[in-house]
Amino acid sequence: MTSLPDFPYIEPIVLAAIAVMALATYATRLGGFVLMGFIPISGRLERFLRHMAGGVLIAIVAAATYRGDPAIWIALPLTIGLLLISRKAMLAMIGGVMFVALLRYLAVF
Amino acid sequence: MSAAPANAADKTVITWHGILRGMRENVVISIGLLPFGFAFGTAAASANLPVLDATLMSILVFAGSAQFAALGLWSAPLPLAAIAATTLIVNARHIVMGAAMQPYMKGLPRAKLMLVAALMTDSSWAYSYQRIVSAAQIGAQRDIGILLGCAFLQWPLWAACTALGAWLGGGSLDSRAWGLDMVIPAYFAITVIGLWRGKDDALPWIAAILATIAALIWIPGNWFILIGGAAAGLAGLWLPMKEAPKAAGAAQ
Numbered sequence: 395m396t397s398l399p400d401f402p403y404i405e406p407i408v409l410a411a412i413a414v415m416a417l418a419t420y421a422t423r424l425g426g427f428v429l430m431g432f433i434p435i436s437g438r439l440e441r442f443l444r445h446m447a448g449g450v451l452i453a454i455v456a457a458a459t460y461r462g463d464p465a466i467w468i469a470l471p472l473t474i475g476l477l478l479i480s481r482k483a484m485l486a487m488i489g490g491v492m493f494v495a496l497l498r499y500l501a502v503f
Numbered sequence: 504m505s506a507a508p509a510n511a512a513d514k515t516v517i518t519w520h521g522i523l524r525g526m527r528e529n530v531v532i533s534i535g536l537l538p539f540g541f542a543f544g545t546a547a548a549s550a551n552l553p554v555l556d557a558t559l560m561s562i563l564v565f566a567g568s569a570q571f572a573a574l575g576l577w578s579a580p581l582p583l584a585a586i587a588a589t590t591l592i593v594n595a596r597h598i599v600m601g602a603a604m605q606p607y608m609k610g611l612p613r614a615k616l617m618l619v620a621a622l623m624t625d626s627s628w629a630y631s632y633q634r635i636v637s638a639a640q641i642g643a644q645r646d647i648g649i650l651l652g653c654a655f656l657q658w659p660l661w662a663a664c665t666a667l668g669a670w671l672g673g674g675s676l677d678s679r680a681w682g683l684d685m686v687i688p689a690y691f692a693i694t695v696i697g698l699w700r701g702k703d704d705a706l707p708w709i710a711a712i713l714a715t716i717a718a719l720i721w722i723p724g725n726w727f728i729l730i731g732g733a734a735a736g737l738a739g740l741w742l743p744m745k746e747a748p749k750a751a752g753a754a755q
Contacts, residue, residue, distance in 0.1 A: 407581050408556050414587045415573055416563040422594035424620040426601020427608065440599055442736040447596040448704065449711035449735020450589070451568065451695045453728045454575055456715040458688035466685060473689045474696060483693045484538045490689040494682030 465497040513639070514610030517619075517648040525652020529630060533657050536626070539690070540661045543570055544668020546686040549678035550577040554669040561665035565624065565658060568694065569593040571687055576725045585725040592732045600628045607635045607645055619647055622654035703742055710738035 404412075459470060473490030477483060540561065547557035552574070564570055569590045576586050601620060608616055631650035638645045672683060698704070714734030718727035 402555055404553075404556050404559065407583075408552075409559075411573070411581050411583055411586050412556070412560045412563055414583055415560065415569065415590045418587050418590040419564050419566045419569055419594050419597075420621060422591060422597035423601060423623050424617065426598040426603070427605045427616060427620055428601075429598065430602045430605035434602075438740060440602075441739050441742075443595045443599050445704075445707040445739025446592055446732045446736030448695065448698045449707055449738075450572070450593050450595075450728055450732035451691045451698070452708055452711040452735065453715040453731025454572055454691045455688055455695060456712045456731065457575065457719060457727050458691070460716060460719055462684075462688065465682075466688060469682075469685055470688055470692060473685075474692055477693055477696055483697070484535070486693055487538075487542065487686070487689045491682040491685045494685040495680065496682075498680060498682065 465494045468497065469493040513642070513645060515608050515635075515645040515647055517611070517615055517651065518646050519648070521646035521648025522652040522655065524646075525627075525631070525649035525654075526656045527652075528649070529626075529653045529656055532626065532630075533660055536657055536660055537664050539567060540664025541668035542686050542690065543567060544665040544670070545672030545678070545683050546571060546574055546668075546690075547665070548669045548672030549683045549686075550574045552577060552669065554666055554673060557669040558662055558666040561662045562658075564590075565622075565654075565661060566590075566594055567661075568691075571690055572728065575687060575728070582725050585728075589725075589728045592729060596625075597623065600625075600632070604628065604632055604635070607632075607639055608647065611647065619650055622651055622658070624654060624657065626657065627651075627653040706742060707735035707738040711735035 455470075459467060462470075469490050472493055473486050476489045477486035480486065543561065544554075544557055547560070547570075548554075552560075560570055560573075572589050572593045573586050576582055576589060600623060604619075604623070608619070611619070627650045630653050631647060634649060635645050635647060672678060678684060695708075711731040711734050715727045715731035718730040722730065
């Protein structure tokens with residue numbers, strides 16, 4: 395973001411964000427083991443957590459699409475199509491990125 | 504997840520043999536991790552995260568989806584509360600995974616259990632859960648060292664590929680011209696497609712999309728991820744209950 399000093403330096407706010415993420419992640423990793431020691435995770439809670447996890451990922455895609463440009467709008471369905479046809483996640487991802495780059499290079503948008 | 508281990512007198516252990524086995528059996532699948540680590544590095548670079556910061560995040564967080572999700576919120580001033588909340592819910596699946604694993608961890612000392620939890624990723628869990636359950640069913644020794652071995656292999660690879668991607672993606676590279684802002688939507692779209700389990704998922708997905716768009720339009724800040732996730736979770740509860748017999752808590 396700013397010019398970096400010579401020695402390894404991380405902005406305190408970035409360090410704080412990474413620490414917060416690490417702690418939150420560990421809490422979820424340990425959480426299931428700890429919870430099960432007290433109460434079994436019910437079918438309803440399991441369903442809520444599972445659907446919420448999927449919903450979060452969908453929210454990210456929806457937001458990126460909403461905020462994106464036409465190159466992204468066109469490339470996203472193509473990425474999904476490529477995935478469904480090839481069944482190869484990495485191929486679909488590289489294809490999607492290359493397609494966005496191509497559309498912009500051709501200055502279609 | 505509901506079935507207790509066949510032989511409750513057994514203890515779960517961690518052995519070097521198990522750790523080495525976990526490493527050996529995951530070499531091939533771990534190659535598939537490399538491009539994603541690299542992609543995260545380039546995405547971090549296009550979010551203006553320096554190489555050192557991105558690499559430290561991969562070392563300390565070691566959870567791909569949450570890391571990508573955080574990048575979506577990475578703009579000054581960093582919204583710490585939204586980043587924390589998003590990390591929690593993106594990783595909420597870990598709670599389910601840990602809960603499923605817990606009955607098979609009987610006899611494992613607390614410190615070792617905490618180490619196992621720290622290294623539980625989607626891939627190390629999926630690999631070892633299946634084997635631990637089979638071992639319990641035939642009354643064989645449960646060696647959770649295999650989970651550690653899998654993670655010991657993937658952790659440094661994930662960090663190294665992040666560093667490489669962030670280094671190559673940073674500098675003078677025009678990330679927009681190279682389409683690198685497509686990495687995040689593509690990554691999550693691909694992950695979501697992999698989660699599709701049938702038409703029961705349709706309602707939560709639609710709820711998530713509508714709630715997210717509504718939040719983006721009407722609610723300032725970065726709460727759209729939480730709102731979309733919560734909408735999907737609630738829609739999932741509203742669906743008629745038809746759990747598979749082996750689902751969590753079915754025996755309760």
